Amino acid sequence: MRSITTFDLQYAHRFLGFKGEAQYLHGHTGILTIEVEDSINAGVNMVFPCNEIQKTAWAVLKNFDHALVLREDDPLLPAILQVYEDTGIKNGAPQNTMKGPAFKTELATAYPDCRLVVTKESMTVEGFIKIVYELLKDQLNIAKITFSSGVNAASAEFETKNNIDRCPLCGIALNEKGVCPKCGYKK
Numbered sequence: 001m002r003s004i005t006t007f008d009l010q011y012a013h014r015f016l017g018f019k020g021e022a023q024y025l026h027g028h029t030g031i032l033t034i035e036v037e038d039s040i041n042a043g044v045n046m047v048f049p050c051n052e053i054q055k056t057a058w059a060v061l062k063n064f065d066h067a068l069v070l071r072e073d074d075p076l077l078p079a080i081l082q083v084y085e086d087t088g089i090k091n092g093a094p095q096n097t098m099k100g101p102a103f104k105t106e107l108a109t110a111y112p113d114c115r116l117v118v119t120k121e122s123m124t125v126e127g128f129i130k131i132v133y134e135l136l137k138d139q140l141n142i143a144k145i146t147f148s149s150g151v152n153a154a155s156a157e158f159e160t161k162n163n164i165d166r167c168p169l170c171g172i173a174l175n176e177k178g179v180c181p182k183c184g185y186k187k
Contacts, residue, residue: 014070
């Protein structure tokens with residue numbers, strides 16, 4: 001069975017080298033849906049609490065919200081960073097509170113202090129799904145990810161293979177010591 005959670009993301013990007021409107025810097029509202037699959041936890045009668053899926057995923061996804069997403073070879077990147085430096089926002093600002101921890105994967109690097117994500121490939125809906133899966137695959141039993149942005153949408157299904165030990169009282173993942181970080185249950 002699956003638990004399904006949805007996220008709204010606001011971001012700006014462009015497609016470097018694309019011959020069309022998307023070559024220009026523009027913004028989107030994206031809708032990301034993550035489906036987590038597992039057996040029903042008998043203690044709480046659910047696969048995985050949706051609010052816990054949201055907490056786990058949002059910890060990294062908030063780096064994409066209200067962020068600029070550019071490809072690593074985009075000539076706009078150095079110019080943007082210079083403007084951020086000149087205006088004093090490159091290393092963060094007091095208003096920049098909705099940021100997650102920095103991350104670096106083969107597909108993307110997040111610079112939360114300047115609300116910037118640098119990607120290896122253009123940030124298409126398909127590319128975003130690949131990035132999200134790479135970031136969350138070890139934390140959630142992701143069965144499917146769907147992302148829509150404007151009139152574009154894509155989805156991908158994945159084989160769930162993680163054996164995540166969950167709390168029988170609240171359904172969330174136990175930490176490496178077998179303790180529930182939410183309610184304190186010990187295995």
